[in-house]
Amino acid sequence: MSTATTTNATTSTSTPAPNPNKRRFVLLGITAAFVAAGLAYGAYYTLVASRRVETDNAYVGGNLVNVSSQVSGSVIAIRADETQLVKAGAEIVRLDPSDAEVALAQAEARLGSVVRQERERYAGVDQQQAVVEQRRVALKTAQEDLARRAPLAADNVVSGEDVAHARRAVDDAKAALAVAQRQLAGTRVAVAGVAPAQHPAVLAARADYLSAWLAARRNAIVAPVGGYVAKRSVQVGSRIAPGAPLLSIVPLDQLWVDANFKESELRDIRVGQPATIEADIYGGKVTYHGKVVGLGAGTGSAFSLLPAQNASGNWIKVVQRVPVRISLDPRELAAHPLRVGLSATVDVDISNDKGGALGTAAMPAPTYATTVLAQPLQQAQAATDAIVARNMAN
Known part of the structure; x- marks a missing residue:
């Protein structure tokens, strides 16, 4: 018993007592770490986070140029298919030209016929003038005959x-003279003031010829812009009507990003602020640089097919979003192509709040334009002039 008691006493004497200063230092270190983390987060929020807004509700947008025919006809050739690149002005669909060529020949014949009819009408003026002179001579003869007979009647000679x-x-x-004069006046009214080649009837026939000439050239449907073919619905042999959609062309060099920010994040977004974009297709390997070019005029729900009726029934507040358009650097876009509809993450630097919150005014120059649909009307005018001159020749 004495031996066990001695052993326990020895063991309790060898265990060191806890150091209160060490525990205090640990607690102070943990507190300092939390304070430093708070200060670091406060500094980060003040210097960085409070000056940026970010959303992953962003998608690549672009122009979808719908191609349609300006004339009716049957498709005989398709020169471009989906995913293929076409240049502006390149022929992509060909219509059967037979009907248009027949209509052009008919318009040429009508123009020549109208020119000859007007020549005949102008010649009728001289003819009517001759008739008037003839009636005047007849009247003078009748008056002289009456003047000779009247004195002889008093002497009972006649x-x-x-x-x-x-x-x-x-x-x-x-x-008869009065009738001839009225006919001459009517003929002169029909031709007065204009040369035969500039008569309204001739001009109308010329316009019909130009219309037929344009219809014949428009059997070749060309690409209004350069881009990639998508949504092709036209098929060989189909009979198409003017305005019917045939296919779409997407110019991938004219893309932007629509970032849908929450309404609570729009307060400090201004036009012209820089933005960085990461597309999901490339991830963090590629960063695009752009700027804010405008904010939408309303929320997405306001322009939906069935707008929300918040004034009826039960109501639950839903945070609305407004699309913010972000432009893209053309050089970066050319180096790393995007497609319409791809997802992206947008980070806008809102430190500079001097710009406007609304979009800028539209410029006088067109934002988008094409010249490939213009037709060389000078050639058609020269053709009509040749037809008129040919039918005006004596």
């Missing part, structure tokens, strides 16, 4: 019946 016939001849000649 009968009163002959004098009456002479008077009636004068009246008839006057009436």
Whole structure:
């Protein structure tokens, strides 16, 4: 018993007592770490986070140029398919030209016929003038005949019946002259003030010829812009009507990003602020640089097919989003192509709040334009001039 007691006493004497200063240092270190983390986060929020807004509700947008025909016809050739690149002005669909060529020939014939009809009408003026002169001579002759017979009737040399016939001849000649003069006036009204080649009837026939000429050229449907073919619905042999969609062209060098920020994040977003974009297709390996070019005029729900009716029934507040358009650097876009509809993450630097919150005014120059649909009307005008000159020749 004494031996066990001695052993326990020895063991309790060898265990060191806890150091209160060490525990205090540990607690102070943990507290300092939390304080430093708080200060670091406060500094990060003040210097970085409070000056940036970020959203992953962003998608690549672009122009989808729908190609349609300006004339009706049957498709005989398709020169581009989906995913293929086409240049602006390249022929992509060909229509059967037979109907258009027949219509052009008919318009040419009508133009020549109208020119000849107008020549005949102008020549009719001289003819009517000659008739008027003839009626004047007839009236003068009748008046002279009456003047010779009237004195002889007093001497009973001629009968009163002959004098009456002479008077009636004068009246008839006057009436015939009046009719001829009115016919001449009507003919002159129809041709007065313009040359035969500039007569309204000739101009209308010229316009019909130009319309047929344009229809014949528009059997070749060309790409209005350069880009990649998508959504092709046209098939060989189909009979298409003007305005029917045939396919779409997506110019991948004209893309942007629509970032849908929450309404609570829009307070400090301004036009012109820089932004960085990461597309999910490349991840963090590629960073695009752009800037804010405008904010949407309303939320997505306001422009939906069935807008929300918040004034009826039960109501639950839903945070709304407004699309913010971000432009892209063309050089970066060319180096790393994107597609319409791809997801992206957008980070906008809002430290500079001097810009406007609304979009800028539209420029006088067109934002998008194409010249490949213009037709060389000078050639058509020269063709109509040749037709008119050919039918005006004596």
